[in-house]
Amino acid sequence: MVVDDRTESDDTPDGQDDAWRELTSWERASASIAGVLMAAAGTASVFLSDNQAGSAVLVVVSAVLLLIGIQGTPLSRFGAGDNSAKFERGRVVGKLLEKGRHQADSEAARAYVDAASQIAPGIENSVQARSLLYETEVKLALQHVMGPTKVVSRDDRLGDDGLDFTIRTGPTGRVDVIVKYTHRHGTAGRWMFDLLAKGRSRMVPWLLVVNETSDAAVEEVRSRIANDEGLRGRVEIVVWRGPQDNGQLKAAIDRLRFDELPRD
Numbered sequence: 001m002v003v004d005d006r007t008e009s010d011d012t013p014d015g016q017d018d019a020w021r022e023l024t025s026w027e028r029a030s031a032s033i034a035g036v037l038m039a040a041a042g043t044a045s046v047f048l049s050d051n052q053a054g055s056a057v058l059v060v061v062s063a064v065l066l067l068i069g070i071q072g073t074p075l076s077r078f079g080a081g082d083n084s085a086k087f088e089r090g091r092v093v094g095k096l097l098e099k100g101r102h103q104a105d106s107e108a109a110r111a112y113v114d115a116a117s118q119i120a121p122g123i124e125n126s127v128q129a130r131s132l133l134y135e136t137e138v139k140l141a142l143q144h145v146m147g148p149t150k151v152v153s154r155d156d157r158l159g160d161d162g163l164d165f166t167i168r169t170g171p172t173g174r175v176d177v178i179v180k181y182t183h184r185h186g187t188a189g190r191w192m193f194d195l196l197a198k199g200r201s202r203m204v205p206w207l208l209v210v211n212e213t214s215d216a217a218v219e220e221v222r223s224r225i226a227n228d229e230g231l232r233g234r235v236e237i238v239v240w241r242g243p244q245d246n247g248q249l250k251a252a253i254d255r256l257r258f259d260e261l262p263r264d
Contacts, residue, residue, distance in 0.1 A: 093120045101132050102153065109136040131181035134211050135164060138179050138240055142167060145250040163206070169257035176206040183212070192221055200230040205256035208237045209249070 093116045100112030109132060117124040142151045146167055154163040154176075165177040178195065192208075199206060208221075218239060225231045236252035238245065 092116075093123055097123075097128060097132055101135065103136060106133060106136045106140060109133055127181070127183060134181045135179050137242075138177075138209050139165060141240065141243065141246050141249055142177065144243075145246050146253065166204075167207075167253060169253070173257060174204055175253055175256045176202070176204050178206060178208050180208065180210045182210065192217070193224065196221070196224060196228075196231060196235065199235055200228070202234075205234045205236075207249075207252055207256060208235070209240050210237065211239070211241065213239060 096112050096116040100109040100116075103109040103112065113124050113129045113132065116129070123129055139151060139153070142165060150168045152166045152168065154166060162178075163176045164179045167175045167177060169175055180191075180195075195208060218237060221237050225235050225237075234256070236256055238248045238252050240249060
């Protein structure tokens, strides 16, 4: 995961009053049909239009409508201040952001963030949304320097130290990637050293990509790696702030890459 700080989610409400009714079957069907039509329009525009961002927005809006149709939750419900509304709004926003995390490009990911912001204004400025966009940009950078088919998203990541990507460096070789988005500056945080401690048991070399940290923090982490036989030559850290740092990504991967010896 890329988020190191998370806001607490609202508790599940104990009950719902009649004001927060479920949509009728007809209303749900209408939302679903509208969602399907918009999805078709968005898919067609991908091939017929140069405006890929607009196409992504159409697809995202269709996803929102389909979600409403499936769950039977009206949009007006999301705007209210009651606990039930907050819970439903948070759940839908979470689903949109998670969907955005799996998009192939940053424009499509941003479209999901924009859709989420229509339900929860201001969410686009949250650490969760910014981390989603950062992870997508890092993925594109990795694909640029290594080739699109060599970067695999890890959907099986567990916990805050889970892997985000795996890079295929050869027929049997690979480098794992952990992306961390943080708004903290200064010295290396404890989470960095926790990652290093857990990383000693990893069988595959891995790369830590962070968005912001001080030069002193990077040197502190690199010094720890250099002085630990279990980490030296098996872990790299790169501060990636944009395409200008792609060369650092490639150099770090080249230092880590290896191919397993063929088995007898």
